[in-house]
Amino acid sequence: MAKAKKAAKKSVKKAARKPAKRKPAGKPTTSAVAVARAAARSVSGRAKATAGIPKPHIARAGDAVRIGVLGGSGIYGMAGLKNTKWRKVSTPWGDPSDELLFGTLDGAELVFLPRHGRGHVHSPSEVNYRANIDALKRVGCQDVISVSACGSFKEQLAPGTFVIVDQFIDRTFMRQKSFFSTGMVAHVSCGHPVCSRLGDALEAAAREAGIIAQRGGTYLCMEGPQFSTQAESFLYKSWGCDVIGMTNAPEAKLAREAELCYASVAMVTDYDCWHPDHDHVDVAAVIRVLLGNAEKGQALVAKAVPHLKHRPGHCPQGCDRVLDTALITAPEKRDPKVLKKLDAVAGRVLKA
Ligand SMILES: [Zn+2]
Numbered sequence: 503m504a505k506a507k508k509a510a511k512k513s514v515k516k517a518a519r520k521p522a523k524r525k526p527a528g529k530p531t532t533s534a535v536a537v538a539r540a541a542a543r544s545v546s547g548r549a550k551a552t553a554g555i556p557k558p559h560i561a562r563a564g565d566a567v568r569i570g571v572l573g574g575s576g577i578y579g580m581a582g583l584k585n586t587k588w589r590k591v592s593t594p595w596g597d598p599s600d601e602l603l604f605g606t607l608d609g610a611e612l613v614f615l616p617r618h619g620r621g622h623v624h625s626p627s628e629v630n631y632r633a634n635i636d637a638l639k640r641v642g643c644q645d646v647i648s649v650s651a652c653g654s655f656k657e658q659l660a661p662g663t664f665v666i667v668d669q670f671i672d673r674t675f676m677r678q679k680s681f682f683s684t685g686m687v688a689h690v691s692c693g694h695p696v697c698s699r700l701g702d703a704l705e706a707a708a709r710e711a712g713i714i715a716q717r718g719g720t721y722l723c724m725e726g727p728q729f730s731t732q733a734e735s736f737l738y739k740s741w742g743c744d745v746i747g748m749t750n751a752p753e754a755k756l757a758r759e760a761e762l763c764y765a766s767v768a769m770v771t772d773y774d775c776w777h778p779d780h781d782h783v784d785v786a787a788v789i790r791v792l793l794g795n796a797e798k799g800q801a802l803v804a805k806a807v808p809h810l811k812h813r814p815g816h817c818p819q820g821c822d823r824v825l826d827t828a829l830i831t832a833p834e835k836r837d838p839k840v841l842k843k844l845d846a847v848a849g850r851v852l853k854a
Pocket residue numbers: 697698699700762763764817818819820821822
């Protein structure tokens with residue numbers, strides 16, 4: 503690769519991780535204030551908050567559906583969200599990446615969280631995934647949709663294509679990837695790490711929005727923040743991976759531990775560095791892809807909402823019941839301090 507072209511590609515990839523201009527949320531409307539107050543009530547109404555951490559709102563059958571959305575590179579807000587209010591939510595695991603944006607979309611309650619923070623301040627290795635997932639659970643989300651940028655390992659998964667991921671290979675090594683530890687050990691099943699009910703909704707939404715999307719695909723999660731070497735890229739491609747990113751695997755594992763239904767849409771921005779035509783990237787085209795993907799990603803979420811508004815009493819796949827068979831530490835050996843931190847994540851089973 504010519505040096506100039508290498509530099510151009512580097513700057514494009516850098517640009518790909520830069521924040522898109524964020525639309526101002528504007529002055530909250532009366533109903534926005536009402537939503538925020540309701541949210542505050544919902545997380546604190548059942549008991550007093552401790553040390554600034556709101557008591558969890560454990561969603562119950564019949565509760566209004568509240569959908570969590572984790573936005574990746576290029577997505578720092580959610581178009582179409584009404585009655586919006588940013589609100590800080592602390593957790594026993596530290597602070598999430600940013601405040602959470604509460605709002606309504608098509609009659610459903612949405613809680614949006616920019617994974618890297620507004621302004622893209624947290625690197626993939628430094629995102630507090632446990633706090634992000636705990637916060638979404640704590641405020642009553644049951645379904646969580648992740649929307650993030652990725653590289654592609656398949657010729658047919660061209661830039662602009664979406665992949666509704668259903669498997670992960672986790673190559674990260676600097677993350678906190680479990681809520682459980684000495685004092686309360688649990689082993690959850692991750693054979694099918696995403697929720698197929700959410701996948702169905704996203705597939706239908708993509709069809710309705712006219713977005714080219716592949717249902718199913720393996721996401722290689724690398725540590726980063728540097729992109730792959732070519733040897734790594736060829737290796738991952740030989741493993742049959744579809745896309746590569748830096749965030750989704752820890753998140754999916756934690757969402758599973760927290761009994762949340764989780765699904766991920768990976769939006770292709772480039773071909774990583776295995777592609778023979780990689781040197782011939784049109785800079786403007788790649789930037790257009792990222793911005794276009796961010797817009798399409800938000801449109802996809804909006805289209806998915808009607809499919810998710812009526813949640814079944816329990817997830818057919820059992821995402822919301824995984825802890826029934828996962829806790830292994832004998833009750834008398836459980837550490838109360840550890841249990842306390844699990845109030846949102848595992849409150850359902852630990853209080854049973
Ligand atoms: Zn599920």
